Amino acid sequence: MFDYNFHWRPVMKSLPDLLDAAFLTLQVAVLAMVLGIIIGLCLALIRMHMKGPIRWLASCWVELARNTPALFQLFFFGFGLGAFGLHLSPYMIVLAGLTFNCAGYLAENFRGGFNAVPDTQLRASRSLGMTAWQAYTRIVIPQVFRIVYHPITNQMVWAVLMSSLGMLVGFRELSGETQFFASRTFRIFEYFAVTAVIYYVIVKLILIASRLLATRLFRY
Amino acid sequence: MIEIHDLHKYFGTLHVLKGIDLNVEKGEVLSVIGASGSGKSTLLYCINGLEPVQQGRVVVDGTDVHAKGTDINKLRQRLGMVFQQWNSFPHLTALENVALAPKIVKGKSKAEAREIAAQQLRHVGLGEKLAVYPSALSGGQQQRLAIARALAMEPEYMLFDEATSALDPELVGEVLETMRMLAEEGMTMICVTHEMGFARDVSDRVAFFHQGVMEEIGPPEQIFSNAQSEHTRKFLANVR
Numbered sequence A: 001m002f003d004y005n006f007h008w009r010p011v012m013k014s015l016p017d018l019l020d021a022a023f024l025t026l027q028v029a030v031l032a033m034v035l036g037i038i039i040g041l042c043l044a045l046i047r048m049h050m051k052g053p054i055r056w057l058a059s060c061w062v063e064l065a066r067n068t069p070a071l072f073q074l075f076f077f078g079f080g081l082g083a084f085g086l087h088l089s090p091y092m093i094v095l096a097g098l099t100f101n102c103a104g105y106l107a108e109n110f111r112g113g114f115n116a117v118p119d120t121q122l123r124a125s126r127s128l129g130m131t132a133w134q135a136y137t138r139i140v141i142p143q144v145f146r147i148v149y150h151p152i153t154n155q156m157v158w159a160v161l162m163s164s165l166g167m168l169v170g171f172r173e174l175s176g177e178t179q180f181f182a183s184r185t186f187r188i189f190e191y192f193a194v195t196a197v198i199y200y201v202i203v204k205l206i207l208i209a210s211r212l213l214a215t216r217l218f219r220y
Numbered sequence B: 001m002i003e004i005h006d007l008h009k010y011f012g013t014l015h016v017l018k019g020i021d022l023n024v025e026k027g028e029v030l031s032v033i034g035a036s037g038s039g040k041s042t043l044l045y046c047i048n049g050l051e052p053v054q055q056g057r058v059v060v061d062g063t064d065v066h067a068k069g070t071d072i073n074k075l076r077q078r079l080g081m082v083f084q085q086w087n088s089f090p091h092l093t094a095l096e097n098v099a100l101a102p103k104i105v106k107g108k109s110k111a112e113a114r115e116i117a118a119q120q121l122r123h124v125g126l127g128e129k130l131a132v133y134p135s136a137l138s139g140g141q142q143q144r145l146a147i148a149r150a151l152a153m154e155p156e157y158m159l160f161d162e163a164t165s166a167l168d169p170e171l172v173g174e175v176l177e178t179m180r181m182l183a184e185e186g187m188t189m190i191c192v193t194h195e196m197g198f199a200r201d202v203s204d205r206v207a208f209f210h211q212g213v214m215e216e217i218g219p220p221e222q223i224f225s226n227a228q229s230e231h232t233r234k235f236l237a238n239v240r
């Protein structure tokens, strides 16, 4: 009833290529997260403190990022912009798509974080003569950062997994590369099984690193 | 000297301070008493510019707090403030809590700031707790930490907004003791308080606020034994 013969040799031979692709996956996910954190923080601050069209734009960003499929967001930067004559490289499509998505999700996390820090912390800081900038960067944001630390970790994991959508816009990150080899050798199961293990290891390493970092960062 | 002239404060249409005139001399300890909602906290916030005012002036050592050109961050260094809710910064140790503002606001070196901080913490009896995070301190200790933090800026004036109201009764004493010590050292203080014993024993003058008006001000003996205003007598009869 089960006459599939496993052939692992082709996979093992292309393992170096797969690991290179895994590195690319990690790279694009990390970059998207760094940009996503910066932009998400700005989006949260804009939505909390500003009025008018800029606030409306920020809200649209957050709504679209959170309430549409990540795949469509990627397609927008690929085929959507392409239709208007703006052609991004596959790498840029994935980076832009992931950044858009991460920034939207993180903006909501940041907003929750800011709301969780009592106003009185800001008042106390200002009463000591700190400027608003000092009070935010020294007192408020470090506390927000702790609150959003775990959501950020989760988002990082999600960014790694989500980057596999890159294969649908021709990006040869880990999934794209796997697809490429799999279709050439027809060892589809073997390739995707090995790739799944690689994803699993990456995610585990992220979680372990995050936990180690947390014990160093948060002593209180 | 703090000079308050015809101060009016509104929150929207709510008229919270209705023309306050008050001078506080160097070295004086003034207690401010009155019912909840009478505008006592708001008065303190207007003095250090945490709340804008709609009419009148607050002048601290010759500088108008609410004037356009005033460097409010510089002026606030002269005005230490302690809040009802002890606002220790939870992500910093006791020492870092106190050392931060001298370093980033006054530009002291790290070593200097830490030296000042350690000294102030010892001053309020927290010399053993330098490396501890606020979560490991009691409410009374956190409030003394807040006092040390304000003192580290070497202010000319200290504003206390019901510094003991949020504390468990058994912790009130240690904070009052610290405030009493400051008063004896000659610090100029404005203390909004519900502690009538403190107001009576420590202050030079007591001001009674009623619905946004300073109804009465005078030495503690006068306010507590010979109040002129009906409202003052009623209020004191109720709190005792």
Ligand SMILES: Nc1ncnc2c1ncn2[C@@H]1O[C@H](COP(=O)(O)OP(=O)(O)OP(=O)(O)O)[C@@H](O)[C@H]1O
Binding pocket: B011, B014, B016, B034, B035, B036, B037, B038, B039, B040, B041, B042, B043
């Ligand atoms: N940020 C604000 N916005 C609107 N109204 C406010 C604000 N802060 C205070 N008020 C109102 O102003 C009035 C005076 O408040 P304030 O806090 O100065 O009273 P208080 O005398 O300190 O009372 P308590 O003893 O309860 O602390 C109250 O009616 C209060 O509801």
Ligand SMILES: [Mg+2]
Binding pocket: B040, B041, B042, B161, B162
């Ligand atoms: Mg009050």
